[in-house]
Amino acid sequence: MHAPLSGFSYTTYDKKKVLSSLGKNRALELFSHMFKIRQFEMMSEGIYLEGLVAGFFHSYMGQEAIQVGAVNAIGMDKGHWITTYRCHALALLTGCSPIQGFAELLGNQLGCAKGRGGSMHFVTKHMPLGQGIVGGHTALGTGFAFKSIYKGDDLVTYCFLGDGASVQGVFYESINLASLWSLPIVFIIENNVWGMGTHHKRAVAMDPIGAHIAKAFDLENHLLDGMSVLDSYALFKEVHERVSKTKRPVIIEAKTQRFKGHSRSDTEYYRSKEDMEEIRSLDPIESFKKDLIAEGFTTQEELKEQEKKIKEELFQSLEAAKKGAPCDIGDIESGVESD
Amino acid sequence: MAVIDVREAIRSALKEEMLRDPDVFILGEEVAEYDGAYKITKGLLQEFGDRRVIDTPISEAGFSGLAIGAAMAGLRPVVEFMSFNFSFVSFDQIVSNAAKIQYMTGGLFHVPIVFRGPNGAGPRVSCQHSHCVAALYSHFPGLKVVAPYTGADHKGLLKSAIRCNSPVLFLEHELEYNTKWEVPDHDFLVPIGKGQILKEGKDLTIVSFSRPLRFCLEAHEHFKKKGITIEVVDLRTIRPLDIGIVLESLKKTHRLLIVEEGHKTNGVGAEIIAQVAKLGIHLLDAPVGRVSQRETPLPYAANLEALCLPSTERIIDEIKTLLRL
Numbered sequence: 001m002h003a004p005l006s007g008f009s010y011t012t013y014d015k016k017k018v019l020s021s022l023g024k025n026r027a028l029e030l031f032s033h034m035f036k037i038r039q040f041e042m043m044s045e046g047i048y049l050e051g052l053v054a055g056f057f058h059s060y061m062g063q064e065a066i067q068v069g070a071v072n073a074i075g076m077d078k079g080h081w082i083t084t085y086r087c088h089a090l091a092l093l094t095g096c097s098p099i100q101g102f103a104e105l106l107g108n109q110l111g112c113a114k115g116r117g118g119s120m121h122f123v124t125k126h127m128p129l130g131q132g133i134v135g136g137h138t139a140l141g142t143g144f145a146f147k148s149i150y151k152g153d154d155l156v157t158y159c160f161l162g163d164g165a166s167v168q169g170v171f172y173e174s175i176n177l178a179s180l181w182s183l184p185i186v187f188i189i190e191n192n193v194w195g196m197g198t199h200h201k202r203a204v205a206m207d208p209i210g211a212h213i214a215k216a217f218d219l220e221n222h223l224l225d226g227m228s229v230l231d232s233y234a235l236f237k238e239v240h241e242r243v244s245k246t247k248r249p250v251i252i253e254a255k256t257q258r259f260k261g262h263s264r265s266d267t268e269y270y271r272s273k274e275d276m277e278e279i280r281s282l283d284p285i286e287s288f289k290k291d292l293i294a295e296g297f298t299t300q301e302e303l304k305e306q307e308k309k310i311k312e313e314l315f316q317s318l319e320a321a322k323k324g325a326p327c328d329i330g331d332i333e334s335g336v337e338s339d
Numbered sequence: 340m341a342v343i344d345v346r347e348a349i350r351s352a353l354k355e356e357m358l359r360d361p362d363v364f365i366l367g368e369e370v371a372e373y374d375g376a377y378k379i380t381k382g383l384l385q386e387f388g389d390r391r392v393i394d395t396p397i398s399e400a401g402f403s404g405l406a407i408g409a410a411m412a413g414l415r416p417v418v419e420f421m422s423f424n425f426s427f428v429s430f431d432q433i434v435s436n437a438a439k440i441q442y443m444t445g446g447l448f449h450v451p452i453v454f455r456g457p458n459g460a461g462p463r464v465s466c467q468h469s470h471c472v473a474a475l476y477s478h479f480p481g482l483k484v485v486a487p488y489t490g491a492d493h494k495g496l497l498k499s500a501i502r503c504n505s506p507v508l509f510l511e512h513e514l515e516y517n518t519k520w521e522v523p524d525h526d527f528l529v530p531i532g533k534g535q536i537l538k539e540g541k542d543l544t545i546v547s548f549s550r551p552l553r554f555c556l557e558a559h560e561h562f563k564k565k566g567i568t569i570e571v572v573d574l575r576t577i578r579p580l581d582i583g584i585v586l587e588s589l590k591k592t593h594r595l596l597i598v599e600e601g602h603k604t605n606g607v608g609a610e611i612i613a614q615v616a617k618l619g620i621h622l623l624d625a626p627v628g629r630v631s632q633r634e635t636p637l638p639y640a641a642n643l644e645a646l647c648l649p650s651t652e653r654i655i656d657e658i659k660t661l662l663r664l
Contacts, residue, residue, distance in 0.1 A: 064464055146405055336442050
């Protein structure tokens with residue numbers, strides 16, 4: 001019963017124009033970022049299955065185009081990046097090295113959160129930790145945007161949430177405050193169809209979600225094809241420029257599909273083999289590869305070479321992460337509070 | 340030394356800290372144009388403008404979370420809850436975020452924020468507006484919980500709370516806002532985490548905090564006339580708990596009574612007794628007594644309300660039992 005991603009009125013852009021504005025090198029960078037995230041998630045699942053990683057683990061596989069487009073369009077230091085427990089990709093895009101990422105999964109001293117967060121709580125100075133309570137982080141996002149108004153800086157806050165979080169009360173309080181006080185924040189509802197195992201049509205009384213909410217709170221909104229990194233890049237670039245000037249919040253709903261279960265423990269009884277084949281056919285990385293080749297930016301062989309390089313780099317990162325010292329047990333109570 | 344009421348002591352702390360640090364700002368329901376539901380923030384909007392004294396909608400989870408985010412981003416918010424009972428709507432923000440973020444991020448982010456407002460029972464407002472939250476929030480590592488009694492402590496502790504790089508819950512009491520105290524004029528701080536002896540004595544130690552200290556002091560006077568001296572310890576901070584001052588006092592008195600406005604079960608007293616049992620059980624010559632709110636939601640009827648809350652009479656009765664008088 002999954003929803004196909006066609007048939008919606010997306011905000012779309014001319015592929016060729018976006019590609020030419022990006023240029024060859026930047027376009028290939030988008031590819032690298034998507035592939036690196038995909039590879040990171042696959043290897044992480046691998047070490048999870050080996051028993052080296054524990055706890056909840058939420059894969060971003062399938063959704064890469066959204067955050068890769070966003071961070072590349074805006075630049076990590078031009079925004080505050082707020083997200084959920086499905087946080088590996090955004091962390092890698094905002095300054096967490098693969099070594100720090102793997103080490104956090106392994107729970108050792110090299111981890112981006114010093115082994116205190118695990119899979120759900122990666123952190124970088126641009127991304128104040130993946131948030132574990134569904135919807136709770138949207139209020140924190142308004143706080144970062146409030147700071148930008150208070151201090152008069154030019155940063156825009158980007159706050160990602162899922163379709164499941166879109167009906168939490170605190171999200172509406174956050175949108176109300178953001179609209180009421182004109183805060184420079186963009187809420188991105190990554191609608192991957194399923195809130196854990198519950199279809200959004202059984203959980204959310206609105207479809208599309210973002211457009212309905214935006215209407216109620218007097219906000220600009222966009223529906224994004226979350227499987228297109230070019231649309232994502234172009235939309236975030238445009239929205240960022242506008243929000244930098246208007247300081248008004250914007251809602252983007254990105255229709256997407258996760259390739260994996262909600263978390264590692266999800267048995268996915270709700271999606272059939274056929275469903276998964278159709279979902280896999282929407283692979284944002286495969287379709288972008290075709291675009292890059294069609295544009296003459298690269299060839300199948302060059303891409304293979306690039307993929308090999310990224311895999312090699314990540315294998316080395318994983319080995320380095322495994323060498324991280326165990327968390328210091330003498331340190332267990334330090335850093336709980338400050339004076 | 341000026342004689343001012345608790346309301347003015349709190350206000351002067353806010354004002355001095357806002358003058359000292361441009362990143363300190365106030366937000367909450369009715370704090371600006373209405374001058375505050377209890378007039379704590381009276382005049383601050385005129386003095387500091389609407390950039391720094393901010394009225395919020397009735398949206399506690401939203402504005403608490405916003406303030407926590409702003410604190411993570413480097414500002415120093417002071418959030419007023421019209422009543423700490425309304426903080427329950429913000430519970431997830433305070434507990435999941437404010438308390439935990441510094442530790443979870445390995446110190447990459449701090450949450451320098453103060454939540455302040457009246458705590459405990461207002462006059463005849465029944466139970467949904469009367470909960471004492473001291474025990475509840477002091478359960479969580481990462482939070483500091485402060486509950487002053489004297490005027491000077493309201494000022495000095497609030498200033499320390501605003502300068503603290505961790506979240507502080509600053510518990511006031513509506514029924515003490517009008518109480519007048521001598522408060523030093525100069526800029527001073529009272530450290531978080533240190534109790535004080537309000538009255539010295541040798542026959543029994545009462546440990547308490549916030550408004551119930553008023554009744555403890557009355558009980559002290561009552562017994563003094565009879566030649567019995569009760570030492571009154573004001574905790575001032577519930578977390579971190581100054582157990583040292585309690586143990587020191589017990590070395591003199593060997594008898595302990597704990598008085599709190601919250602409930603007895605898993606209350607502040609329960610923690611004090613556990614720590615005394617571990618660190619100083621040899622100091623005790625008698626069972627430990629507790630006077631707290633009875634184990635009911637607080638009733639509205641005047642006679643029932645009076646029976647439910649700690650009072651001078653209940654404290655005197657409990658002391659008589661402990662001293663076998």
